[in-house]
Amino acid sequence: MGSLPFRLMAAEYGADITYGEEIIDHKFLKCERVTNESLGTTDFLERGTDNVVFRTCPKERDMVVFQMGTSDAVRALKAAQIVCNDVAAIDINMGCPKSFSISGGMGAALLSKPELIHDILTTLRRNLDTTVTCKIRLLNTRQDTVELARRIEKTGVPALAVHGRKVKDRPKDPAKWDEIADVVSALSIPVIANGDVFEYDDFKRIKDATEVPCGTPQFFVPKGKKPWEDVKREYVRKSILWENDLKSTKQTLKELIMHYSCLELPEGKGINKCDTGADLAKLYGEEDYYNFVVSNRN
Template sequence: MAGKCVLAPMVRTGELPTRLLALKYGADLVWGPETVDKGIIGARRVVNSKINSIDFVKPQTGGQHDEKVVFRTYPTMEAGKLIFQLGTASPELAVEAAKIVAGDVAGIDVNSGCPKHFSIHSGMGAALLKDPDRLVDILTSLVTEVGVPYSVPISVKIRLLEAHSDTIGLVQRLCTTGISRVTVHCRTIPMRPRDPAIRDVLSEIAKVCHEARIECFANGDVNSRAHAEELIEEYGVDGCMIARAAETNPSVFLPGEKLPWLDVAKEYVRAAVEVDNHFPNIKFCLSHIIPGKTDLYPLISRSKTARQICEILEIPYEPPAPRVEEKLDKAVEKVVRVEMVGSKAVQKAKSSSTVKAAGGGGPVKHGGKKRKERGVETRSKTIPEQEPQQAAIVT
């Protein structure tokens, strides 16, 4: 696996359309966004024949018919290339979560580098760097209970510790767990993307990994495939992750020059519509691809549907065709709905006729004035006292 150029795990940006574009443009592997263990535990695996994907779904407050896609993969392009990044602070929960997706991914990566609150709360993400015993337990459990029986590689992504010697010591411990790869984000926990990456300890980290016969990837300020190849050569790592540069333009994985942003934006939208990606995520990702000072940016920002975005970008709107089963389900649902409405009308008409027969059809007071009860006889004649489904058949 030497010399790889891969897509880094990115929350929101790392959803399916971005991953597909990265693979199309030449990424060797793609990481999905961090998924918390409890978020995937209990998910149901569904083969989505509408877009040829594998969906992991969980019921929402509305029950089984209101399900949320927690994780989605597209085997046609992602088979053997998708790494599932897991957010966890528990060996038991990590194993339970990993088993759910193990058969559909090319690897499971533990996030112990993200410094943001949504990741470090409850001891996940970069918080694990301050609790190395727990991190070692998690990785060892995953290797033993998931990696070996499911033949799926287990890896970990870390950040630098403040002292280089501490980072080396941590990596040495991680290499004893049986994992296949360590990815180093070359920044410390307090550092932010605007801070330049620190690489002066990277060669030593790679050496420790190679002595244990595992891979070492680098992350942080990698701008293109050509840049990744330079870093691989200089520091002896096995691969490099690209994050922000790929977020702005996934064509950075091409061996030559990246494509114009407008071409990439159009290709992204085509892919997003084709795989039925949810609209807010489409807008979010386009906000990184389309420069903020262009005339298109405010138009995209004000858009309300994927169809509108296609019109703005002047590309065809071609959503996936509904399955035959979906069409039948909708037809049956419409029939049932019409029948219910019709039945209520019949009952109302019967009730009105009974009232009139009993002498209850005289004038009634309304708003201080008398008005005549209207329509009872008309309704009872118009709506037959039989099931209305014959008029509600939908083809």
């Protein structure tokens, strides 16, 4: 999941579907849809500001999934109606374990509320022409996970994503691919497996273990992954081209670095010191590209 530049890069590397970052329904209800003529994008701006909450473009219309955090069916529907005509699907995040999400009754808090899950999904499906899906985590027992998955399937959603960790698990804990496999065998709809896909070879391993695919941008390259330096520079160029939020761009770069190195090294420290897009372009040797894009934009 990620911002527009990250999603477009994933698509170029072979992804069939891409996910936006989770956006809370309360926040999205404060947004207005604006056509950005200079970029050729559709922007959802926080009303009365220039703050871009979600940005998309026609190029990804048939593959981008809008991921939403919610705890209320009516509110979720109102938020979905704002964006449903600009995306391929609406996905309800029912797996986020972060405190802000759980305290608001969203994310993993929904796992213990199957009636509310049913209400949210059926309300969206009955009132939208857009595809509706959701993502869950593993529950405490295999049987509980399978039973919840079956209840979700009965709402009529065409697919279900399963993250192979429980709420109490930390990112460093190994994903339980075998428990995802239990869900796959119990359902007739497609299951999207998620968790511990870091390299291209992991893509095949999780597919073999669960019989479903999953991945992140460079893992879709059939001939193997590109050098990290090429991936980062390409992401920086796309972030410049699409005027991606600087904070978002820096965070994504740091996450990429953590896959193979340490943020305490000069590159990581350099990212933290960047206050503008020009600073970031200079750090990655993309000054000429930055100046070209900015001059043509003006």
